[in-house]
Amino acid sequence: MTTTPIVEARAIHKHFGHLHVLKGVDLRVAEKELVFLIGPSGSGKSTLLRCLNRLEDPSSGSVMVDGIDMLDARTDINKARQRIGMVFQSFNLYPHMTALGNVALALRKVQGMGKAEAEARAGKALDRVHLGDRADHYPLQLSGGQQQRVAIARAIALEPRVMLFDEPTSALDPELVGGVLAVMRELREDGMTMVVVSHEMGFAKAAADRVVFMADGMIVEEGNPADFFDAPKHERTRNFIRQIERH
Amino acid sequence: MTGWDRFADSFFNARVMAQYLPKIIEGFWLTVVLALCIIAAGLALGLLLALLRAFGIRPLNWLIIFVVDLFRALPPLVIIVLLFFGLPNAGVELSGFVSAWLALTLVLMAFSEEIFWAGITSVPKGQWEAARSTGLGFVQTLTNVVLPQALRITIPPLTNRTIAITKGTALASVVAVPDILGAANAGVSFSFNPSPLTLGAIAYLVLFLPVVVLGRWIETRFAWKR
Numbered sequence: 001m002t003t004t005p006i007v008e009a010r011a012i013h014k015h016f017g018h019l020h021v022l023k024g025v026d027l028r029v030a031e032k033e034l035v036f037l038i039g040p041s042g043s044g045k046s047t048l049l050r051c052l053n054r055l056e057d058p059s060s061g062s063v064m065v066d067g068i069d070m071l072d073a074r075t076d077i078n079k080a081r082q083r084i085g086m087v088f089q090s091f092n093l094y095p096h097m098t099a100l101g102n103v104a105l106a107l108r109k110v111q112g113m114g115k116a117e118a119e120a121r122a123g124k125a126l127d128r129v130h131l132g133d134r135a136d137h138y139p140l141q142l143s144g145g146q147q148q149r150v151a152i153a154r155a156i157a158l159e160p161r162v163m164l165f166d167e168p169t170s171a172l173d174p175e176l177v178g179g180v181l182a183v184m185r186e187l188r189e190d191g192m193t194m195v196v197v198s199h200e201m202g203f204a205k206a207a208a209d210r211v212v213f214m215a216d217g218m219i220v221e222e223g224n225p226a227d228f229f230d231a232p233k234h235e236r237t238r239n240f241i242r243q244i245e246r247h
Numbered sequence: 248m249t250g251w252d253r254f255a256d257s258f259f260n261a262r263v264m265a266q267y268l269p270k271i272i273e274g275f276w277l278t279v280v281l282a283l284c285i286i287a288a289g290l291a292l293g294l295l296l297a298l299l300r301a302f303g304i305r306p307l308n309w310l311i312i313f314v315v316d317l318f319r320a321l322p323p324l325v326i327i328v329l330l331f332f333g334l335p336n337a338g339v340e341l342s343g344f345v346s347a348w349l350a351l352t353l354v355l356m357a358f359s360e361e362i363f364w365a366g367i368t369s370v371p372k373g374q375w376e377a378a379r380s381t382g383l384g385f386v387q388t389l390t391n392v393v394l395p396q397a398l399r400i401t402i403p404p405l406t407n408r409t410i411a412i413t414k415g416t417a418l419a420s421v422v423a424v425p426d427i428l429g430a431a432n433a434g435v436s437f438s439f440n441p442s443p444l445t446l447g448a449i450a451y452l453v454l455f456l457p458v459v460v461l462g463r464w465i466e467t468r469f470a471w472k473r
Contacts, residue, residue, distance in 0.1 A: 055376050082382040092377035096395045106381035109391060151377070158381060 005064075006031050006162050006193050007052060012061035014047055014217075021047050022058070023217040029162065029195055034188050036204040036225075037197045039214035040240060045197045048214070049164050052195065053084040066161045082110060085155030089167040091147040093139040099126060099150045100135040103157045111158070125157035126150070129183050145176030149183055156187065163187065165196040201244055205229060213237050260442040267434035267443040274430030275450045277344075281426060282413045282454070284348050289355025290409070296356065297363035301389055311360070318357035323415045326350035331422040347419035355412045362404050366397035399469050406462030410455060417451075427451060 007029035014022035022044045029035050037045040050056040052063060054070050054077060063070040068080045093102050103122035107113045113121065126132045129149035139147050148168055155163060165184070169177045181203050188194060188207055198204070204211055205225045212222040213236075221228070221237045232238045248256075296311050318326070331346040341349065370393045378388040420429035427450045434443030 053380055055380065078379075078382045078384050081380055084380070086377075086380040088373055088377060090371075090373050092371075092373035094374065094377075094392050094396075096399070105378075105391060106383060109387050110382040154377075154381065 004031075005029055006066055007195065008062075008064040009048070009052060010062045012048065012051055012063070013059045014044070014051060014056060015059045021217050022051070024061075025214075025217070025219055027052075027195075027212070027219070029193060031193055032191045033209045034194045034196065034207055036208040036211045037195065037214060038199065038201075038204070038211060038240070038244075039220075043214040044217040045214045046166055049166050049195060049197050052162075052164060053081050053086055055086075078110065082106070082158045083161045085152075085158065085160035085163040087148070087151050087155055087163065087165045087168045089170050091139070091144070091151045091171070093147050093150055093154075095139050098136050098138055099131060099142065099153075102139070102150055103154045106154070106158055122153070122157055125153040128156065128186075129153045130179075143176055144172045145179045148172065148180045152180075152183055152187075156192075162193040162195065165194065165198065167197055167199070169198065169200055199244065201229070213240065215240070257441055258445045260440050263434070263438045263440045263442040264446055266438065267430070268446060270425070270430040270434060271427060271443065271446045271450055274425055274427040274447075275454065277424070278416050278426040278450075278454060281344065281348060281416045281419060281424075285351045285355055285413055285416070286409055288348075288352040289412070290359050290405075292352065292356035293359030294363050296360040297367060298389070298394075300360075300364055301367055301393075302385075315357040315360050318353045319361070321354075323350055323354050323412070324418050324421065326353065327418055327422055343419060343422035343424040346422055347416065347424055351412055351415050351418075354415070355409065358408045358412065359405060362401050362408060363397065365404075366399075366401035367393060369400055370396045402462075402466050402469060406459075406465065410458055410462070413458075414451070414455065427454075 005028040007027065009025065009027040012022050012025045012027075013020070025044070025048055027035075027048065037049065039045050047056055051058045052065065052070070054063070058071065061071075065080065066083050068083070069075055070077070070080060093099075094105070097105065100119055100122050103125050104115075104118040107118035107121055108115065111118075123132060123135060126135055129152050131146060131149055131153065134142060134146060134150075139150070142150065152168075168184070169180050172180065177200070181200060184194070184196070184203070185207055196208070208225050210222060211225050211228040213220045213228070215236050221232060221234050228237075229241060232241055296315065300308050300311050327346050327350040330341055330350055331343060334341055374392055374396065375388055378392045379385075383391065416426055417428040419426050420432055423429070425433070427447050431443040431447030434446075435441050
């Protein structure tokens with residue numbers, strides 16, 4: 001990876017009270033790279049992801065995204081966050097708005113588009129996740145997989161430079177996972193930079209450029225998927241992979 | 248005279264009812280105006296306090312909680328009497344109508360603030376995070392994402408509370424306001440017959456039954472689309 005990184009987190013520490021969740025984590029993500037963050041629960045991978053768009057404030061360290069210092073008090077965080085799309089485990093769609101309304105909200109309120117322009121852009125984003133025909137549906141009228149794809153559309157409509165996925169398929173019934181992963185794969189093929197926290201090892205093997213294994217708030221090991229899964233260097237990594245692949 | 252005749256003569260005396268009906272109708276409209284003023288001001292102030300509280304400014308929140316707890320703890324009648332009989336000693340003279348309006352407005356403000364606040368805090372954190380992650384600011388998230396959901400949750404308890412407190416307009420009769428109960432009481436005193444009270448009860452039903460039904464309608468109207 002010789003290109004300048006889009007995401008560069010350095011020496012991130014995060015404390016929750018007495019809990020030391022992140023203990024000096026470095027993460028660089030190059031343009032168009034798909035990085036997979038894996039690790040046992042409580043290893044700090046979600047917290048690290050949330051530090052990248054400052055849903056959590058790191059206790060110390062630095063985060064640069066697309067050349068913007070995310071932790072600088074002078075940075076307009078609302079502006080910076082539009083370059084960073086985020087998809088959540090529980091979708092978090094707004095239940096009082098249609099799929100189209102969900103996608104159009106930030107386009108109107110943050111990017112200042114008129115209603116017609118925002119809805120046209122939102123419609124295109126829904127087309128990209130193959131839900132153009134569900135634009136008028138409310139979240140509760142959609143399946144979990146469809147809701148998650150609307151959530152992806154909500155993020156990509158803002159044309160972010162990087163997308164963060166926080167366990168995007170963990171809340172889904174198994175038969176709905178495929179549709180969401182297919183959309184993520186298409187995003188990747190379109191050249192989107194992505195950081196994914198997930199337990200979908202098949203997807204990691206097939207689509208990831210790099211796998212980062214975290215445990216106890218530190219990065220234990222990282223590498224390309226082939227090396228990582230076939231020849232893990234650390235004992236902890238081997239144990240984790242064995243546990244995951246048992247089912 | 249049988250027992251039934253005595254009962255009918257006391258509570259359904261047509262002559263007395265006809266005589267005091269105009270006064271009761273005047274009292275009805277006065278009660279309507281008083282109730283509307285209380286609802287408008289009380290709910291607006293309650294929502295304002297809940298929104299201010301959402302900003303999480305510590306000293307301000309302590310003040311809000313103190314005021315809210317104060318007016319939730321005091322009986323409305325005590326507040327009315329304090330305003331009407333107590334304030335003149337401090338050089339402020341309020342009419343009975345204004346005393347009753349202000350007292351019940353403060354009580355509705357206090358209870359509705361708690362209901363609005365409960366509604367705001369019941370919106371999942373993920374809704375805030377999703378909105379903020381797309382670049383919406385705090386106030387934009389509050390008004391576009393959180394508040395519409397919070398208001399939906401608050402409608403049932405809010406209509407209940409509003410009706411309960413608005414019925415407190417009857418307390419205004421204590422400070423000589425000729426509302427429904429005031430007019431009915433006056434009628435009883437002059438005619439030595441309780442029939443005006445029956446009229447008063449009917450007037451309250453005519454006033455509040457539609458409000459109760461309206462509350463039910465609003466609840467179904469704003470349910471999540473499934």
